[in-house]
Amino acid sequence: MTPLHPRKVHLFTPGPTPVPDEVLRELSAPIIHHRTPQWQEAFGEVLTGLKRVFGTEHDVATFASSGSGAMESAVANLVRPGDEVVVAAHGRFGMRWSQMAERYGATVHLHETERGQRPDPDEVGAFVASKRNTRVVFCTHSETSTGAVSDAQALAASIKAQAGDDVLLVLDAISSLGAAEMQADAWGWDSVVAGSQKALMVPPGLAFASISPRALERARETTSGRWYLDWPKAVDAHRKTPPSTPVTPALTIVLGLRVALGIMFEEGLEGVFTRHVRLGRAARAAVDALGFELFSPDHDSSVALTAVRVPEGVDGTKIPSKLKEYGVTIAGGQDDLKGKIFRLGHCGWVNELDVVLMIGALERGLVELGIEIEPGAGVAAAQRSFLATGVEVGA
C-alpha cells in the first residue's frame, strides 16, 4: 500500500486533543510577564470564561499542573486524616480518587460500578446515606478509560436527597468539561475539576477546580499538608484586581485558553455540546456498522470518546499501532483493558468531517490487519448519522 504523508498527522485520543491553529499561534507569541496589564487582562477573561463553562458564579482556582493536580487539590483541601469519604468509581480514573484520598489519610468507602457502565444515581445515593460519617463524596463525570459518562445532575440530586446536604460533593470532569453541559452551582457540586488538554482545546499543563463557598470555608479551616495546591491561596490571588496567581502561572497556556474559549463562545456553548453529541452518535453508528461492540452503553452522554470491544481472538493493541502508520493516533485500553478495547477520541477541536476521516483510518487499519469488515460500511454509517438529523455540520 502506498505510504501516506509521514508528516500529516491526526490526533483522535481522549486527551491530549488537537489544538486549533489560532491557539497554536498564540502559544508561539513572544513571552510576556504575568504582572503586566496585558497578561492580567487575559487571565481575567479566562477566569470569567471558565466560570461560564463550569456553570458557577463562585470561584475557579487554576493551577499549573495536569488534571490530576486539580483532583489532588480537592483531596488536599477537603480531606483531613481520619475523615470518612465515599468514592463512587466507574473506572480507572475513579479509582484514582480512592488512591489519593488514602494517601491523605482518609477512610475510603468505595462504591464501584462495573467498568463500561454508568453509576446508578439511586444506588450511589443510598450507599452514601448508609455511610453516616461521610464528609466528602468523590465521583467521576466522563470516565476516560471507558467512555461512560455519569449523570452528574442526577447523582448530586440523589446523594443530597438520601444523605442530606451536609456532605461535600466533588466531581472529576477532566475529559467532559467543555464537551458536555456542566452546572456546578445549580446541580450542587462543591468542586468540579478539569484540565486544559481535553475539550478546552489547549495543551496539557493547566488545571482547574471550581469551589463552592462552603468548600472554600472547609479549606480555610486548616492549611496543613499543602502549599502549591492550596485553594484559599489561589482564590485570594484570583479575586484581586487585577487578578493574580500565587506563583508563576502556566502563562502561555492561559493565553492560549483565552483564544480557545473565544472559539467556544463564538460557536456557543449549546452548539459545542450539541456537536459533541452528534460526533459520539456517528462514531457509535460507525462502530456498529463495522460489526464491533461498544464497551459502554450507546448513550448520548458519551461525548468525549467511544470505547470499542476488540473481537475475541484479536490482539487489540495492534489496532492503534496500525493506525499510527497512517499518522493517526487513537488510544488503546489501559491496565486490564489493554488489548481488549480501543478508544476513539472525538473531543474538542473535532468536527463531523474529522470523524469521517477517523473512521476511514480505522477501516483501513482493520482491513490491513486482516480483521473482517466491510470497507466503507463505517464511514457510510457515520455520514448517514450526520445527515439524518440535518446537514448542519459543526465547527
Added chain:
Amino acid sequence: MTPLHPRKVHLFTPGPTPVPDEVLRELSAPIIHHRTPQWQEAFGEVLTGLKRVFGTEHDVATFASSGSGAMESAVANLVRPGDEVVVAAHGRFGMRWSQMAERYGATVHLHETERGQRPDPDEVGAFVASKRNTRVVFCTHSETSTGAVSDAQALAASIKAQAGDDVLLVLDAISSLGAAEMQADAWGWDSVVAGSQKALMVPPGLAFASISPRALERARETTSGRWYLDWPKAVDAHRKTPPSTPVTPALTIVLGLRVALGIMFEEGLEGVFTRHVRLGRAARAAVDALGFELFSPDHDSSVALTAVRVPEGVDGTKIPSKLKEYGVTIAGGQDDLKGKIFRLGHCGWVNELDVVLMIGALERGLVELGIEIEPGAGVAAAQRSFLATGVEVGA
C-alpha cells in the same frame, strides 16, 4: 518624546524570560500524544539533557507545575510531621521553604541571612550542627528576590563537615539552573529543584527535582500526604523504556525544552555560564556608572539578575512602570522591598547586545522620570565591560 513601537517588546525579568524563536515555533507545532515514539524520544533526550545540566547521574523527576511545585515535591517527599529541618534563607524564596515545611508539620530551625547578602557557609554549617536532630536542610541558590547567589558547593561541604553526612540537603536552583554551574552529585545535594521559565528558556509550567538515591529511598519509606508530586511514582515512570510519566505531561513545554537544551549544548554549558557571568558584570558596571548602588554584592556569582537600590526620595515603583511605556519589562522589589529596589533580569535567552539595549531603556526611563543621571554613561560602561575582556559576543 516620539512613542516607540507599541508591539515591539523586550522582557528583562528574572523569570519568565524570553524564549528563542526556534522554541516558540516548536510550541506551536500540532499536538502529538505522549504515548508515541516521537514524544517518548523527545522526553528521553530531555531527561538525559537535564541530568547534564543538574550534574547528576541519578534521577531527575519532572512535574507539570511551576517551580514552587518542585520545591513542594522535595518537602512532601522528604519531610514527615514532627521532623526537624533547617531552612537557611537569604530572601523571600528561602522563606518559602519554611512556609512549606511548616505546612507539612516540620519543626523548622530558621537560619536567616540579611537580604541582599549570601549565606556564610561556615555559619550555616555550624547552625545545622547545633540542631542535632536535623533531618533535612533547605537552601536557596539564586535568591530571585535579591539577586544574591549562594555558594552551593561550599554550603554543602560545610554542612557535611560540621553536621555529618546523614542530613539530606535540598537546594532551590529555580533561577540559576542553566545560568550557573550545578554539580548536584559532586557537591552532595540530595535534591536540586528548578523550573522551566528561567535560564532554560522555555515558558513556565514544567519543573524538575534531581533526586539522590538516598533521598529516593527516604521518599519510598512513606507514601502518605502526596500523590501528584510523588517522587517514586515519577522516577519509576521516567526509568521505563521508553520513558513515561504517571500523568499527562506538559507535553508542548517538554518538546520546547528539547529544542532549548539543544541550543544550550550547541553553545556549550561552559559558554552559557561564562556568558551569564559577563552579562552580570556589565549590568553591574552600568548601574555603578549611573551612580546607583547595588543591592547585592558585586560578585560574579550574580548571574541571573542585578538588583539595584532606588535612591532615597524616589518612588522606585515608577521605574518599571516607566520602562513599560517602551515595551520593556523589568521587575520591581517584592514585599517590603517594593519601591526600594528594582531588578534587571539577564538570564537565559539574553546576549551582550541585549544588555546594552536594556541599559539604554533604563537610562531613558530615569531621564524621563527626572532622576539625575548622565545619559549614555550606563551603556558606555556596559560596552567597556564587554570589550575589556575581548569581543567574543555571546549567543
